[in-house]
Amino acid sequence: MSPTPFTRGRATDMAPVPVRTRSVRVSLAIVVGVWIIRRLVGVMITIARTPLLLAATVVIIGLAVLWSRFGLLPSSLASLLIIGALVGWWLRSPATFTRTVGDRARSLGRWLWTYRRYWQPAMVTANLAQHRDGSEQLPELLGVASTRSVDRVRVRLLPGQTLDDWAEMAHRLAQTFAIDSCRVHSTTDVQVIEIWALRRDPLTDTVAPVETAGMDLGGLEVGRAEDGEPFRLGLLGHHVLVVGATGSGKGSVIWSTLTQLAPGLVDDSVRLWVIDPKGGMELAPGQALFDRFAHGASTIDADGVGLWEESFAELLEDAVAVMRDRQDRLRGRTRLHRPTPGDPLLVIIIDELASLTAYVSDRGVRKRIDAALSLLLSQGRAAGVSMVAAVQDPRKDTIPVRDLFPTRICLRVTEPEHVTLTLGAGMRAKGAHAERIRHDLPGVGFVQVDGLPEPTRVRFAHITDDDISHLVTKITNRASAAGGQRLQAIESAAA
Structure with a gap:
């Protein structure tokens, strides 16, 4: 029996078989022609996929045809009309x-x-390219959407790559593309990510409060995101839990929400129950807006024991009673309470939660x-009882x-571990370095919502005493104009 490569326990002597392939000679003209055709096809595809580039191409071709048939004057007049229309559009509606x-x-x-x-070169130096069988494979650059402050770069991942792989290399990408910072975001497509390349930080400027005529409890406009959008x-x-050191801007979060x-x-359709354990020092200026305001009571019972925190417990227990009543009414009818006038959303605001828990x-x-x-x-969320609490530790x-x-x-x-404790494990690797936020940027922070x-990165509106x-x-004037039903409650709270 002759030995085979699969014979166990025997040495084999398999010399490589020389294979000669016939080379095909191609003229230089064909190589250049194929290269030009591929480039032209790529340009045409790019134009077809880019609306602005497609419109510009159509206009240029139209002007060229007009020039060839009617001369320079008509084409010049058409060009001036197009430029004038664009300038007029910009002046009338710059946004x-x-x-x-x-x-x-x-x-x-x-x-x-x-x-x-x-x-x-960016993919190679960041170790995001792959080499197989002597060929280099790069993640596919799908497109770029830019604003004045940020570039949103969509990328299709290579097989085996994850969002975390890119998040670890974000600082290298920022250096390569000469941008301030870089963060990686997921998309609805698991094979596609979005790189947010921050060229100009829009959060260095103070954000003014937004006047609103309506209210969307699913999305209150309380500040500005790092892409410049509300x-x-x-x-x-x-x-909502707000964590921040002294002077970090926790009040900006609370007051921008109240606004x-x-x-x-x-x-x-909204009522505010507020707890200010600092004796009312922080939230007392808005007392007229609150249905209930517990700030501690410097009273002593018969045994000589102070009752400072008694009012906090009473307010929270009354909120539980409201929640229980709504659960009885809504059981079998809906899974989420919908606020209406007379059946409002109850918002409980606590300025320093640790004063109640520790x-x-x-x-x-x-x-x-x-x-x-x-x-x-x-249990309170489904019953229309929401809580906004602030804490330092x-x-x-x-x-x-x-x-x-x-x-x-x-x-x-003050400490990096506070970021992990607040936002969750792995968030610092995704760019949430809250311990590095400058002291002169109050109201700047990172927001993490379960499921995302x-x-x-956000800056909340700055609300002054004025x-x-x-x-x-x-609010007092509007309540008065609405008929005075709400005004009586506000005036009694103020008194």
């Missing part, structure tokens, strides 16, 4: 012109001049507060109910 023409032109320029030009915070069906709730305060001196009161908080956070022994907040906001903090794979006074006056 739509920027969105339709300016941003598209910027996207095309960034795609051609920056990303397509440096794509291959940021909307969902409150209906959500609890957006103004229409609901007028028509009684610093309460009376054990009995602390047990009551813990029980009420756990019930409200675990996010550790579990300080905030045992931390994980019951679906929306978490991390402003400037990465955080959003803005608060104006807000109280505006």
Whole structure:
């Protein structure tokens, strides 16, 4: 039996078989011609896929035809008319012109001049390219959508790559493309990611509060995102935890939310129950807007025990009673309470949550507060009871109910581990470095919503004391004009 490559326990001597292939000679003209044809086809596909480039091509061809048939004067007049129409559009509606023409032109320029030009070296140096059988494979650059501050670069991943692989190389991509910072976002397609390349930080400027005529509890416009677009915070069906060091801007989050709730305060579709453990020092300027305001009571019972935290427990227990009543009414009818005038969304605002969970001196009161908080956070969302709570220390022994907040906001903090405790594991690797936020940028932070794979960098609106006074006056006047039904409650709260 002759040995074969698959014979066990025997040495084999298989010499390689020489194979000679016949070479095919191709003339240089054919090679150049094929190269030109491929380039032309690529240009045509690019033009067809780019609306602005397609429109510009049609206009240029039209002007060329007009020039060839009727001469220079008619084509010049047509060119002036087109330029005048564009200038008039820009003067009349700069926002739509920027969105339709300016941003598209910027996207095309960034795609051609920056990303397509440096794509291959960027992928190689960032170890995001793959080599197989002697050939180099690069992630596919699908497109670029640019604004004044950020480029959104869509990329199709190579087989075996994940979003985390790109997130680890974000700092290298930022250096290669000469941008300030780079963050990686997921899309609805698991094989496609979106790189947010930040060229100019729009969050260095203070964000003014937004005047609103209507109210969308699914998305309150409370600030600006890092792409320059308005940021909307969902409150209906959500609890919000705000974590930040002293001076980080926790008040900006609370007051910008209250500002957006103004229409609901007028028509009684929103009611505010507020707890300010600092004796009312922080939130007292808006007391006229609150249906209930617990700020501690410096009273002593018959045994000489202070009752400072008693009012906090009573407010939370009353909120549990409201939640129980709604659960009885809504059972079998709906899974989510819809606020209406007379059946409002109850928003509980707590300025310093640790004062209720870790610093309460009376054990009995602390047990009551813990029980009420756990019930409200675990069951209150569906019944139309939402909570917005602020705290400085996010550790579990300080905030045992931390994980019951679906929306978490991390402003400037003092330690890197606070970011992980607030937003979750892996968020710092995705760019959420809240410990690096400058002290002169209050209100800047990262927002993480359950179900979303990465955080959003945001700056919340800055609300001054004058803005608060104006807000109280505006709501009072609107309530008076609406018939006075809500005005009586506001005036009694103010008294």
